[in-house]
Amino acid sequence: MRPSSIPKFGKRLIWIWIFVGVVTLVVTVASSSTQTQALASASSSLLNLNVFLGIAAGTLIGVVVGALPGISPVTAIAVMLPITFSWDTTMALYFLVAITGAAAYAGAVPSILLNVPGDPPDAPICFDGYPMARKGEAGRALGATAMATIVGTIVGIFILIVCIPFVRAVLLLFSAPEFFWLMVAAVISVGFAVRTNMLKGLFAGGIGLLVSLIGFSPIFSMTRFAGNSYFLYDGFELVPIVTGMFALSGMYLLQMEGQGQNLKAVSGKMTGVLRGAADVFRFPATFIRSAIIGTLIGILPGVGGTAAAFICYGTTIQASKHPETFGEGDVEGVIAPNVGKAAEKGAALLPTVAFGIPGSTVMALLLGALMIHGIVPGPLLVRDHLNLVWALILGLGLSVVVTCVLGLFSASFMAKIATISNYYVVPVVIVLCLGAAFAINGNFYDMVLMFIAGLFGFGLKTFGYPIIAFTLGFILGAGTENYFHLTQSIARGSYAPFFTRPIALVECIFVVSLILFPIIQNVIRAKRKSNKMKEMGV
Amino acid sequence: MSVFKRTSFWFSLLMLAIPVSFVIMAISYPAKPQLFPLIIGIPTSLAGAIILASEKWPKLMKPFDVADFSAKLRKGADGNSGAEEVELTDKQKAGRIMAAMGWMASYITIVFFVGFNPANFLIPALYIRVHAKSSWLKTILMGVGTAVLMWAMFDLVMQAQMWKGIFFGEIMPQI
Structure with a gap:
């Protein structure tokens, strides 16, 4: 194939892909009256002024926290969670999911203009985004970022929408023992997926489960x-x-970091925005590969956007015919991580809403938000509250599109946000968090509890225990015990249903293999290494 | 360094104490209510024991290490950032952590005695005065701004009855 024909072929491929996607989407949604009703219910709430303001506020907060290095959407959602306590559930979900959607683009802006990532997943965007900005192509990099974020999110959401009907059908086959194993799998898979040590993940998840049992049963x-x-x-x-x-x-x-960095944004005219947006379609292989990687990582529980962005960047360099241009301001190096992390966000919704297994830390907090509103997180969500699932989808999609479009005109403002000193952020967040702890129940001891939880969380982070595993154990603990005893009651005290029902047995094998697989893999690797050393005579 | 001198050792010990206490307490409950806590508590305690033992024998943790595909790339990213990294000594780190703890504890104490509004003004204002060495005008603006934000969010939007302080007639709830 001649080099000049590659973009042409790519464009055609993209359009065919988009057409097939839209048709599948429409057929999937329209073929089910339940889906249509749920979509109608979620969309109609968008006409409500309060919901609209909620999305706008969430988007604005997402822009600020996305651009501020050190404050992630996770922190923002954790701070805002109590404030949504008295709100309508749909509105609260729109608001919270808008924060994460808006942060996706906003976090990339300081990476490009300041060489400082707004959030950890934005770090690989610095590699090529900042050199582009220094070459006077900041507008092109921002345009590529905006378009990559939009299409990446759409891919993630598309996968979710297509999968929902199948997941609902599968969930109808589930009863108490299957739900029990599913929840156990959730806690264990997060322990497995953390990037430190599996045992520490399982340990933190176990403690979370135990702590959730405190109180009246x-x-x-x-x-x-x-x-x-x-x-x-x-x-x-x-x-x-x-x-x-x-x-x-x-x-x-943040307090340990001190004031933060003394940063100065790259200045100059923002030209080439449209060219940057078109670049996403000029490199269809990069776009499709990154979307697939991001989606798969999003579906895996607990792995998160940082891994997605880095892996997409790495594989793009590996697949490139001109790897030497990466790091010097190659637009593909901006497109790949952006598509990856955006697709991860949309896809992470799938295990969250379908099985109650959060695809990322943000999703674990969204499960917490559901709990605050009296909705049991887990497999029943997609069966009984489909309108909330659609609210999550619409909220994410809307906030991403709005931020990307408006963000192109306000990039320099977003870069200015990133230069705010930590000293102005820390006291406001402390006061907001502790105030919110009291406001929920009007109990002074909740403030003390939050203070202790903060210290405990800091200890976990410092010594390599994953907070998400503890949180998930804490959120799913009571439900897991309920399903455990429900199964036993139905079977009159027998444990047989946990192992004799076909789906439960498959889940049980999955859980056991989740624990054993990495251990066996590590033992074999160590043995191979020692054999090699012996052969070399060391 | 002796294993007992490591902070991670004491943290692991503290962590192990949690599931062990749950197991001990669960034993005193009737058969059914103790079942699930024991099923979770015993393996969790075992895991905690291995983690604690690995403080002395780090090889124990090797079989549980999870491969991180993006770790190498992330390491490369550290040197790329435009942020100037300042290496802190352990003493400096501990000092800053204690400072953060101190601010949080002071906030809770002030709220306890005089309620939220004065604390919402005082703590942010003093914080930036002490750490950012800001001017008095900025200090006051920060205090007023935070207090107004908090009032708007909690009193106005959430309509929560915020704590007014022991000095202003609040009674401590039973623990």
Whole structure:
């Protein structure tokens, strides 16, 4: 194939791909009356002024936290979680998901203009984004970022929409033992997926499960692990624990950093925005490969956008015919991580809404938000609250598109946000978090609990225990125990249904292999290494 | 360094104490209510024990290491950032952590005695005065701004009854 024909072929491929996608999407949604009703219900709420303002506020907050290095959407959602307590569930979800959607683009802006990532997943964008900006191509890099973020999110959302009907059909086959194993798999897979040490992940998840059992148990009509404490009678509240562990613990890290960096943005005219946007379609292989990688990583629980962005960048260099241009300002190096992290965001919704297994830390917090509103997170969500699933999809899509479009005109403003000193951020977040802890129940001890949770979370982060594993154990603990005892009651005290029902057995094997596979793999690797050493006579 | 001198050792010990206490407490409950906590508590305690033992024998953790595909690239990213990294000594780090803890504890104490509004003004204002060495005007603006933001969010939007302080008639709830 002649080099000049590559873009032409790419354009055609993209259009065919988009056409097939749209047709599948329309058929999927229209073929089910339940889907249509849920979509109609979620869309109609968009006409509500409060919901509209909620999305606007969420988008604005997402832009600020996305652009601020050190403050991630996770921190923002953890801080905002209590504020949504008194809101309508749909509105709260629109608001929270808009934060994460807006942060996707906003985080890339300081990477390009300042060489400082707004959030960890934006780090690989610095490699080529900043050199582009220094060459006077900041507008092109921002245009490519905006378009890559939009199309990446659309791919992730598309996969989710197509999968929902199948997932609903599968979930109809589930009963108590299957749900039990699913929740166990959720906690264990997050422990497995963390990038430190599996045992520490499992340990943190186990502690989360145990802590969730504190307080009155409606199954046994008795209080456990609470002593005579009135405060512990209802168990620990979700908000002080989650907000403390994610947001307050982050403030210790910011305090350690001190003032932050003295940064100066690359200045100049923002030209070539449209060219940058078109670049995404000029490199269809990069776009499709990154979208697939991002989607797969999004579906894997607990791995997150950082891994997606780095892997997409790495594979693009490997696949490139001119790898030497990467790091010097190659637009492909901007497109790949952006598509990857955006696709990851949309796809992470799938395990979250379908099985109650969060695809990322942000999704774990969204599960927490559902719990605050009295909705049991887990497999029943997609069966009984499809309108909320659609609210998540629409909220994410809308906030991404709005931020990317408006963000192109306000990039220099976003870069200015990134230069705000940590000293102005830390006290505001501390005050907001602790105030929110009290506001939920009007209980002073919740503030003290959040303070302790913040310290505990900081300890976990410092010593390599994944906070997400603890949080997931804490969120799913009560439900897991319920399904465990429900199965036993139905089987009159027998454990047989956990292992004899076909789906439960498959899940059980999956859980066991999740634990054993990496251990066996590591043992074999160590043995091979020692054999090699022996052969070399070392 | 002796294993007992490592902070990670003491943290691992503290972590291990959590599932062990759950197991000990669960034993005193009737058969059914103790079942699930024991099923979770015993393996978690075992995992905690291995983690603690690995403080002395790090090889114990090797079989549980998870391959991180993006780690190499991330390492490369560290040197690329435009941020100027300043290496802190352990003492400096500890000092800054203690400072953050101190601010949070002070905020809770001030709220306890005089309620949210004065604390929302005082803590942010003092914080930037001490750390950012800001001018008095900026200090006051920061305090007022945060206090107004908090009032708008919690009193106005959430309509929550915020704590007014022990000095202004609040009574401490039973623990």
